[in-house]
Amino acid sequence: MKHFFSILALFILISCSSDDSEDNQDQKTIIQSVLPSLSASSTNIGETITINGQNFNPNIACTIKFNGTNGQITQITSNTISVTVPVGATSGQIELTTNGVTLNVGYITVNGTNRLFAYKQWGTIVELNPVTGAETKTLVYGTGSNYLKDLGYFAPTNEIIAQGVGNTSKLFKVKLTDKTVKEITFAGYDQLIITSTKLYGYKSYEGIIELNPNTGSEIGNLINTGNTSGDYLYGLIYNDATNEIIGEKYGNDKNVNLVNKICKIKLFDNSVIESTYSGYDELIPASNGKLYAYRGLKRIVELNPATGAENKTLKNISDPHISNFTYFPQTNQLIGKKNIYNNGIVTSKFLKLNLTDNSLSENNILKDDYDYLIVTN
Template sequence: MKKSGILLLSFCFLLLMSCAKKEEVNPTSEPDIEVPTSPVTVEPGGDYVIKGSNFSETETYIVKFNEVKAEIVKIAKTELTVAIPEGITSGDITLEHNGKVKTVGSYTVSTEPKIETLASTATLKSGEDFTITGSNFIETETYSVAFNGVKAEIVSITKTELKVKVPSNITSGDITLEHDGKVFTVGSFKVASSSVYIFQYDSDVRKLAEINLETGELSYITESIDFGFNTRGIVYNKVNDEFIGFDFENYQKPFIIRIKPDGTTSGKVYIKDTFLNSGTGNFDDLVVDDNGKVYIFQYDSNVKKLAEINLETGDLTYITNSIDYGTNTRGMVYSKARNEFIGFDFDSNSKPFVIKIKPDGTTSEKVYIKDAFLSSGTGNFDDLVIDNNGKVYIFQYDSNVKKLAEINVDTGDLTYITGSIDYGTNTRGMVFSEINNEFIGFDFDTNFKAFFVRIKPDGTTSEKVYIKGTGGNFSDLVIREVQ
């Protein structure tokens, strides 16, 4: 009996030892790799997936691309994902596990860029930078970028961006990138353009003309039209891509005309008699808002209201009550930033002020220009203008000033942005170009020769550029910008 117990204990001990030895020598199963039958093309910085089975998150794997170690991104049972390292050359992909190294494929390095195409048509102007985004751009590679066939200068190359300079003399079309004989279409573009116009109303001309801002030459866009005797301004309506002008027939009957950029001109649309006194009326300060609605200020003694003009019928819709404005105005502008109209006028004591009018007709109190900027309580001002940031400016042409000034429309303070310049004697308006970031003003010198000047927001002012050709009656400076 004692002998049997000893035998049983010996058997149990051997059984335990056997089990322990089994667990000790049972190695973890090696992954079974699916090896590609031909070299794959890889892009440094991208991911590469090794497919197979029996991968385990608890195991350690080392993957190399031609001896360059890759970072493990993710491990699943059937996939091992790694980040393809930078700076590699073509060669083999190896996987090391438990000291064993296997070749799991071969590869070549792709030099072809991946392009992110534009979601919509880009608006561009010559001289600005344009960035093509994507991946796998390489500084040592050669790329050719063209804008509708016009080759661009390469500015810089990073892995994810290719920056070029938009060339001159381009027309709207496609942006293309060529690499190793392969052409990619990046997207389409249109050209941002800024054109400044003036109406010439000499008896033998009477045409709207585009001004060449470099040379002073005029390009007439209309035939001779019955407009220009006693105008109240021309505005550009970007919504309908047309100019709208306000004038009086025989100095009496007010009307509007509409002019397309190709010169097509509408018939006169007369302001309805319902809104006039004895067939005429006093109007000033033609202005257009950001939605293409056109307004005029009527300053008859019994009206004195801002009115929206129905361009089809000549009806007026007054948006304000009667207000103390309109006696001697210097223009009205619309501020998109503040969603309001700003007008500049002088009161009965010749004191200059601004008012602000909301589209619902809410009108501010007068904000007077501070006495510190005036001579004997008054001053000479013209050419109210607004920039793309909603800043409002006026030109002060007192003999001891002659400067362009930004108006604080809440306090009446002026901040002069130019030195004293030879401008302001007999102006025909000033406009602001968002595309070129400059003001353009039109005036006549002491010999009645027409010229314009260009002023940057930092105050830098060009020389006078004189208008070429004959004739000398001009009015209604206006700008058309497409972007």
């Protein structure tokens, strides 16, 4: 369906050359374009929107980008430009470029879409195009904390939340709506775990405790996860499908054999369940209800979320230096990065595993060796 927006007239100059001009200078043609009103600026992937205006020239090539992703122009008339919202489009600015001139046409909300952000070590958070991995905008440049870790998206407040590590521990929060940053001194934890509605902290050899997402203060009672040498939890993630915090323990059994265990903290009753399993470098929860895992130099697999057993191998992986996997619902892909080292120079590739056909692509180069990839939902 087409969305027609109320308009505000906006003028841009488009240069046209004229061989017949006496002084051979460019003539200027004034084209009226339009600005969609924010009160009605929403659409869906695959739908067609129309930019209304005057004096558009169907014979002059133009591009329209949705927050950095190219749309497919289906028709240009003297008064309208029709464009299909592409896969990978996210909420943000629409840009019209023609004859070397770019105009911000307005902001549009793409319904049901996810956004992709990345954190550069020592202070910058940027938004990435989820199709190409290219940086589209800087969200935060520099933070008060020396280093951020455990970055994730907290939907109830539409914020990226992290833990700032420096002389003092801080709860770091940046609002996606206006880019405001707040840093609150708090106790500090071995890891923050962000669920769909709550925030938790992990204390090593003690357990999991709920935190107030506004102040960082502790709420309620500690969920005990063990206090012996083999009870340290690694790689904690939240699985929304089962409402569990999941992590990994490893230690030696009575025969001094290394044993990996999957540890699941059920948040509906605070019970803790452990069972032996294969062990992985990364656990990757997905909003499609499935649980994936990556084991370095071996494979990406789908796990049974109840037992941790392997359901199937999705892709065999022999390359080293692959990390930062996360699930991107809009395209049903696992995305991550692959580093290639050559004479001390690092090249980072944008890695995408299509879960529909298990095809793996690494065609796009990332601008930086990002420490975290963060997906909104």
